[in-house]
Amino acid sequence: GGQPVSIKCNVREYSGPREQDFEWMMSRESSGQKIKIISTFDALYSHPSLSKRVASGDISVVRLQDNEAELKIAEAKPVDAGFYWCQTPSTDVVISGNYEAQVQLIVIPNTLKVSPQTPPPVVPEGTDVTLSCNVTRELTHPTYLSVTWSVKRGAASEEILTFGPQGGVATGAKFSRRYADGGVRLVPGANGVFELVITRATTSDEGIYECNGTEWTHENGKWIKIVESAKEMGTVAVTFSLSLEASVSPRMTFEPTELSCHVTNITQMSPGGRLGVDWEHTPLPGTADDAQTPHPIASLDGSGNLLSDSRYADRLRSGALSLSRVHPNTFKLRFLRTQDVDMGRYACTVSAWSVSSRGAMVKTAEAKSSPLVVRWDAKHPSLNVAAKRIREASVGGATFEMSCTVSTDNLGEAGYSVLIQSQESLGATVRTIMTLSPDNVLSHGGATDPNRRDSLVLTKSGPAEFRFRLAGVQLSDRGYYWCDITAWTKQQPGQTWTKANSSESNKVRINFQENGPSFSIAINSDTNSVYPWETAKMECSLGVSGSSPKTDDLAYEVSWFFTRLRGGQTTAQVAAVDRFGVVSRSDRNSSSDVSVERRDAHTYLLNIFGTQDSDSGEYHCVATPWYLSASTGAWTEAKELTSPRVFLTVKFAVWDSLKLPLLYGASASLGVGLFSLLLGLVCAQCCCRNATHTPRSRNKLMDLEMD
Numbered sequence: 001g002g003q004p005v006s007i008k009c010n011v012r013e014y015s016g017p018r019e020q021d022f023e024w025m026m027s028r029e030s031s032g033q034k035i036k037i038i039s040t041f042d043a044l045y046s047h048p049s050l051s052k053r054v055a056s057g058d059i060s061v062v063r064l065q066d067n068e069a070e071l072k073i074a075e076a077k078p079v080d081a082g083f084y085w086c087q088t089p090s091t092d093v094v095i096s097g098n099y100e101a102q103v104q105l106i107v108i109p110n111t112l113k114v115s116p117q118t119p120p121p122v123v124p125e126g127t128d129v130t131l132s133c134n135v136t137r138e139l140t141h142p143t144y145l146s147v148t149w150s151v152k153r154g155a156a157s158e159e160i161l162t163f164g165p166q167g168g169v170a171t172g173a174k175f176s177r178r179y180a181d182g183g184v185r186l187v188p189g190a191n192g193v194f195e196l197v198i199t200r201a202t203t204s205d206e207g208i209y210e211c212n213g214t215e216w217t218h219e220n221g222k223w224i225k226i227v228e229s230a231k232e233m234g235t236v237a238v239t240f241s242l243s244l245e246a247s248v249s250p251r252m253t254f255e256p257t258e259l260s261c262h263v264t265n266i267t268q269m270s271p272g273g274r275l276g277v278d279w280e281h282t283p284l285p286g287t288a289d290d291a292q293t294p295h296p297i298a299s300l301d302g303s304g305n306l307l308s309d310s311r312y313a314d315r316l317r318s319g320a321l322s323l324s325r326v327h328p329n330t331f332k333l334r335f336l337r338t339q340d341v342d343m344g345r346y347a348c349t350v351s352a353w354s355v356s357s358r359g360a361m362v363k364t365a366e367a368k369s370s371p372l373v374v375r376w377d378a379k380h381p382s383l384n385v386a387a388k389r390i391r392e393a394s395v396g397g398a399t400f401e402m403s404c405t406v407s408t409d410n411l412g413e414a415g416y417s418v419l420i421q422s423q424e425s426l427g428a429t430v431r432t433i434m435t436l437s438p439d440n441v442l443s444h445g446g447a448t449d450p451n452r453r454d455s456l457v458l459t460k461s462g463p464a465e466f467r468f469r470l471a472g473v474q475l476s477d478r479g480y481y482w483c484d485i486t487a488w489t490k491q492q493p494g495q496t497w498t499k500a501n502s503s504e505s506n507k508v509r510i511n512f513q514e515n516g517p518s519f520s521i522a523i524n525s526d527t528n529s530v531y532p533w534e535t536a537k538m539e540c541s542l543g544v545s546g547s548s549p550k551t552d553d554l555a556y557e558v559s560w561f562f563t564r565l566r567g568g569q570t571t572a573q574v575a576a577v578d579r580f581g582v583v584s585r586s587d588r589n590s591s592s593d594v595s596v597e598r599r600d601a602h603t604y605l606l607n608i609f610g611t612q613d614s615d616s617g618e619y620h621c622v623a624t625p626w627y628l629s630a631s632t633g634a635w636t637e638a639k640e641l642t643s644p645r646v647f648l649t650v651k652f653a654v655w656d657s658l659k660l661p662l663l664y665g666a667s668a669s670l671g672v673g674l675f676s677l678l679l680g681l682v683c684a685q686c687c688c689r690n691a692t693h694t695p696r697s698r699n700k701l702m703d704l705e706m707d
Contacts, residue, residue: 116211135211160184252378275302280346385505482505487499523540523620592609
C-alpha cells in the first residue's frame with residue numbers, strides 16, 4: 001500500500017467516432033456490487049464514497065489516445081483491493097452492448113523496513129569497511145526482497161552492488177573489476193541482515209553510503225517492484241596524510257631546490273603494497289603562464305617506473321631534474337638549477353598500489369598534499385649591447401666593419417645568438433642580414449643576395465664580442481646596421497638552450513656619396529729623335545684615384561693618333577687596343593711597322609719599327625676607362641681622356657748619307673787599280689821571257705847627249 005497504481009484500458013475494432021469514452025467500476029468481490037469510480041465523460045459518475053478522492057486527484061483518469069485511457073491511483077490503500085472493470089459505451093451502428101474488461105488489484109500492506117548500521121566515520125587507509133543493512137517485511141503475500149548499496153560523492157551517485165530479488169548479485173560498472181578481485185564482498189546474514197565488505201579501503205572510497213531495500217512480486221513471468229526504501233548509512237572518510245616541505249629553498253635563480261613529500265598514517269598498507277608519487281606545478285599569478293592550470297612534472301608508479309611530462313623530459317634526461325625515494329615513505333623532487341619559470345605552487349599526490357587476486361598492481365588509494373609555494377626575489381638577467389664602427393666605408397667598394405660587445409648582469413655562463421639587422425632609414429622595414437646561433441652555426445638572412453654572400457663575414461671575436469664585415473659596399477648597402485643579441489643558458493651540458501634575455505645595440509650608419517674613380521693620362525717617349533730604320537717607343541700611362549676599383553674590375557680602350565704638323569688639327573689613327581685586349585692597326589703611308597704592348601694594368605706601349613722620314617710628327621694617345629662600379633655592380637664607361645702630344649723626329653745627315661757611298665766607291669776604285677796593275681805585271685812576265693838581251697852601250701848617254 002501507499003504506492004501509485006496505474007491501470008490502462010483500450011478498445012479496438014469499433015465503428016463510430018474515433019474518440020471513445022471510458023468508465024471504471026470496482027468490486028471487492030468478483031460477483032459483488034460494483035462501485036462507480038470515474039468516467040471520461042460524466043463528471044458526476046463517481047460513487048459518493050470515492051468523490052473526495054476523485055476531487056483531490058488521488059484517483060484520476062488520463063486519456064492516452066482516442067481509444068485508450070488510464071486509471072491512476074496516487075496512493076493505493078487496502079480498501080482499493082478488488083476487481084476493476086473498464087467499459088466503453090458502444091458507438092456501433094448496430095448496438096450490441098458495451099465493451100468491458102476486468103482486472104484484479106491486490107494491495108499488499110507496506111511493511112518494508114530498511115535499517116542500516118552506521119559505519120565508522122573515519123577509517124585508516126588499507127583497512128576493511130563493513131556496511132551492514134537490515135531489510136525486512138511482513139510476509140502477508142508471496143513477495144521477494146533485494147538490497148542495493150550505493151555511494152554519493154557530491155551530486156553523483158554510483159551503485160556498488162545489488163543482491164536479489166532472484167538471489168543473484170549485480171555490480172556497478174566501476175566496481176565490477178574490484179568485486180571480481182575480491183575487493184568488494186557480499187556477506188548475507190540472518191534475519192534480513194546483509195553486509196557489504198570493502199577491503200583495503202582507499203581515499204577513493206570516501207563518500208556518503210546508502211542502503212536501498214526493495215520488495216518485489218513475480219507475476220506472469222515478470223518481476224514487479226512493489227515498494228522500495230532508501231536510507232543513508234553515513235559518511236566514510238579514509239585517512240591518508242601527506243606533508244610537503246622544501247628541504248632546500250633557492251634564494252635566487254639557478255640555485256638548487258629540493259622538495260620532500262612525507263607520507264603518514266600508512267600503517268595499514270596491505271602486504272606487497274607499494275607507493276607511487278605524482279608531482280605537479282602551478283605557475284604563480286602574473287607570470288607568462290597565468291592560466292593557473294596545474295602542469296604534471298613527473299611520476300613514479302607502484303612498479304617504480306618513471307614517467308615525465310614533455311615539458312620536463314629534457315631536464316630529467318640530463319639530470320637537471322630528479323625524482324627519488326629516500327625513505328620508505330618519503331619522496332623527493334630536486335632541481336639542480338632552478339629557473340624563473342619554476343616558481344609556483346607545488347603539490348605531491350601519493351598513491352597506494354596493491355597486488356590484485358590476478359597478480360596485477362592496482363591503485364587502491366590516493367591522497368594529495370597541500371600546495372607549497374616556491375618563490376624568490378628574481379633578479380632578472382640584464383643584457384646590454386654596444387656597437388661601434390671598426391672600418392668605415394666612405395666610398396663604394398670599400399669595406400665596412402663593426403663590432404658588437406655584450407655586457408651582462410645576473411647572468412652566469414651563457415651562449416649568444418646574434419642577428420645582424422639593417423634598414424635603409426629609421427622607421428623603414430627591418431632586414432636580417434646574417435644570424436649566428438648559440439652553437440656558432442652561421443646562416444644568411446632572407447635579405448642577403450646569394451651572389452654577395454662571400455662578401456659577408458660574421459665571427460665571434462671574443463667571449464662576448466662579435467664582428468660583422470661587409471666587403472665591397474654598394475649604394476644599396478647604405479643605411480643603419482645593428483646587432484640583436486639574445487643570451488641563452490643551459491642547466492646541463494647537452495641540454496637544450498633556454499632563453500635568458502635579449503637586447504639590441506645602437507645603430508651604425510653606412511653613408512657615402514658615389515662619385516666614381518678619377519682617371520688621368522700621360523704620354524712619354526724614350527727619345528724625341530731617331531734615325532731612319534731605328535725603333536721608336538711611346539708609353540701611354542693612366543692613373544686612377546678616388547674609389548679605386550680592383551685591377552680585375554678595370555679596363556681601358558687606348559688609341560694612338562699622329563699628325564705631320566706641330567699642333568695640326570687633322571690626325572690619323574696609328575693603332576688601338578680595346579678593353580678586351582684586341583689590337584687593331586690603321587693603314588699608313590710608311591714602310592715602318594707598329595705594335596701595341598700592355599706592360600701592366602695602367603701602361604700601354606706603342607712600338608714603331610724601322611722608322612722612316614714619314615714617321616716624323618706629333619703623337620698622342622686617347623683612353624676611355626671602363627670600371628666595375630662597386631655601387632651598382634655594373635660595368636661603367638668613364639669620360640674619355642686625351643694625353644698631351646710628343647714630337648718624334650727622324651734625322652737625315654749629309655755626311656751620314658754620303659759616307660757609305662763614298663766609302664763604297666773608293667774601295668771599288670782602289671780594288672780595280674790594284675787588279676789592273678797586277679794584271680799588267682802578269683802579262684809582261686809572260687810575253688818577254690824569251691827575248692835576247694842587248695847590252696846597253698856605254699856611250700848611249702853620250703850619244704844621247706850629243707843628239
